[in-house]
Amino acid sequence: MTTVRKIHASEILDSRGKPTVLVTMELSNGLRTNAAVPSGASTGVHEALELRDRDPKRYHGQGVLKAVANVNKIIAKKIIGLPTGRQEKLDRAMIALDGTKNKSQLGANAILGVSMAYARASARAENLPLYRHLGGEHARVLPMPMMNVLNGGKHADNGVDFQEYMIVPGGAKVFREALRWGSEVFQCLKSLLKQKGLSTGVGDEGGFAPVMKSNREPLEFLIKAIEDAGFKPGKEVAIALDPASSEFFSNGAYRLAAERRTLGVGKFIDYYETLAKQFHIISIEDGLAEDDWEGWRLMTEQMGKKTQLIGDDIFVTNIERLRLGIERKVANAVLIKLNQIGTVTETLETIALAKQAGYGVVISHRSGETEDTFIADLAVAAGCGQIKTGSVSRSERIAKYNRLLGIEEELGSRAKFAGFGMVRTCGK
Numbered sequence: 341m342t343t344v345r346k347i348h349a350s351e352i353l354d355s356r357g358k359p360t361v362l363v364t365m366e367l368s369n370g371l372r373t374n375a376a377v378p379s380g381a382s383t384g385v386h387e388a389l390e391l392r393d394r395d396p397k398r399y400h401g402q403g404v405l406k407a408v409a410n411v412n413k414i415i416a417k418k419i420i421g422l423p424t425g426r427q428e429k430l431d432r433a434m435i436a437l438d439g440t441k442n443k444s445q446l447g448a449n450a451i452l453g454v455s456m457a458y459a460r461a462s463a464r465a466e467n468l469p470l471y472r473h474l475g476g477e478h479a480r481v482l483p484m485p486m487m488n489v490l491n492g493g494k495h496a497d498n499g500v501d502f503q504e505y506m507i508v509p510g511g512a513k514v515f516r517e518a519l520r521w522g523s524e525v526f527q528c529l530k531s532l533l534k535q536k537g538l539s540t541g542v543g544d545e546g547g548f549a550p551v552m553k554s555n556r557e558p559l560e561f562l563i564k565a566i567e568d569a570g571f572k573p574g575k576e577v578a579i580a581l582d583p584a585s586s587e588f589f590s591n592g593a594y595r596l597a598a599e600r601r602t603l604g605v606g607k608f609i610d611y612y613e614t615l616a617k618q619f620h621i622i623s624i625e626d627g628l629a630e631d632d633w634e635g636w637r638l639m640t641e642q643m644g645k646k647t648q649l650i651g652d653d654i655f656v657t658n659i660e661r662l663r664l665g666i667e668r669k670v671a672n673a674v675l676i677k678l679n680q681i682g683t684v685t686e687t688l689e690t691i692a693l694a695k696q697a698g699y700g701v702v703i704s705h706r707s708g709e710t711e712d713t714f715i716a717d718l719a720v721a722a723g724c725g726q727i728k729t730g731s732v733s734r735s736e737r738i739a740k741y742n743r744l745l746g747i748e749e750e751l752g753s754r755a756k757f758a759g760f761g762m763v764r765t766c767g768k
C-alpha cells in the first residue's frame with residue numbers, strides 16, 4: 341500500500357506575478373508530485389474563498405502565506421499516512437476540517453492545492469496518466485479548444501466591454517489539426533491588427549487587446565482573420581463569446597461603456613441574438629449576470645435552441661447552483677473551474693450532474709494560471725469535448741495545449757475528437 345509520506349506547500353507566483361499556492365507531495369515509495377493553484381480576476385461572488393494574507397507589506401496584501409501555513413500546519417497532520425486513491429475521503433475530510441460553506445477557514449486555494457496534488461500522486465502510484473486515473477479506461481475524447489484571441493473587460497484596458505472573443509476550430513477532424521487552425525487564425529489576426537496600426541500586445545490570457553471602437557468590431561476582425569487563414573467561418577472555425585457580464589451589470593441593466601448605452605435585459609438578449617446570427621457565434625458564456633436568474637431563463641428560452649449558453653459566474657462549479665439552474669431551465673452548459681469550488685471530488689460531481697442533465701461541460705483555466713496542466717487531463721477524463729485555456733500564446737496557456745498534444749499522441753488511434761459535435765443546445 342502506498343501512503344502519503346510528506347506534504348509541503350509553498351508560495352509561488354502565477355502568470356500575473358501574483359502569489360499562489362504550490363503543493364508538493366511525497367509518497368511512501370519515494371515518488372514526488374506537485375500541483376499549483378490558479379486564480380481568477382473576474383471572480384464570481386459565489387465562488388469558494390481564495391485566502392489572501394491582506395498584509396499590506398507583502399505583495400500589496402495578496403500574499404498566500406496563511407493558506408500555505410494552513411496546508412503545512414493543519415491539513416498535513418490529517419493526511420500524512422493516508423493511502424493513495426481515496427480522493428473522496430481526503431476531500432471530505434478537508435471540507436469537514438474547514439467547516440465553512442465557502443472554504444473560508446482554510447482557504448479554497450490551500451484545500452485545492454492538496455486535492456490536486458493528491459490526485460496526481462494517486463495516478464503516479466498506480467502508474468497511470470492523470471486523465472486515465474480520473475476518467476477511467478474510456479477517457480479518450482480530446483477537447484475542442486475555445487481560444488480567447490481577443491481580450492477585453494477586466495483582462496485588458498482597451499475600452500471593450502466583453503471579456504473574451506474566442507475562435508473555435510471545431511470543423512477539424514483531430515485535436516492537433518484544431519490547434520494548428522487556431523494558431524494560423526491567430527497569426528492572421530496579428531497581421532490584420534498590424535496593418536491597421538493597432539496594438540498586438542497581449543492580455544492576461546494571451547489574446548490581443550487592441551483599442552476598439554465597439555463590442556462588434558472585434559467580431560469583424562475575427563471573421564476576417566478566419567477567412568484570411570483560409571477557413572470557412574461557422575463551418576470550420578466558429579466564434580464564441582464570454583462577455584463576463586456580471587462586471588458591467590448594475591441596477592438591473594447592462595451598461596456597455598464602449599457603445600455609450602445601457603440595455604435592459606430584453607434588449608440585451610436581442611442584441612446577442614443579432615450578433616450570433618451575423619458572426620457565427622455558437623456559444624455565449626455569462627451572457628447575463630451571476631444573479632440575474634430571470635434574465636438567464638429568458639435568454640435560454642429565446643436563444644438556447646441554437647446557441648450554447650454557458651454558466652460560469654452563475655453556477656461557479658457548485659452543484660447546488662447548477663441544480664437550481666437545471667430546475668429553472670437556465671443555460672444549457674456549465675463552465676468548470678476547479679478553484680471555484682475547491683476540491684477535485686466536488687468538481688467531478690458537478691460535471692457528473694451536468695452530463696446527467698444533458699448540459700454541455702467546458703473545462704476552464706483562470707486568467708491567473710501557472711505551468712500546471714491539470715485541466716488538460718481533467719478535460720480528457722471528463723470526456724466533455726470542450727476546453728477553454730486561452731489564446732495560442734503565453735506559456736502558461738500553451739502548456740495545456742502541449743499536454744493535450746501529448747495525450748493525443750499517447751492515445752494514438754484510440755483518441756477521439758468530436759469538434760462541434762459536443763457543443764450543447766437545448767434541442768440536442
Ligand code: PGA
Pocket residue numbers: 379380381382383384582584652704705706707708
Ligand atoms: P477569470 O476569467 O479567470 O478572471 O475569472 C475567466 C472567465 O471569466 O471565464
Ligand code: ZN
Pocket residue numbers: 582584625626652653675
Ligand atoms: Zn467566464
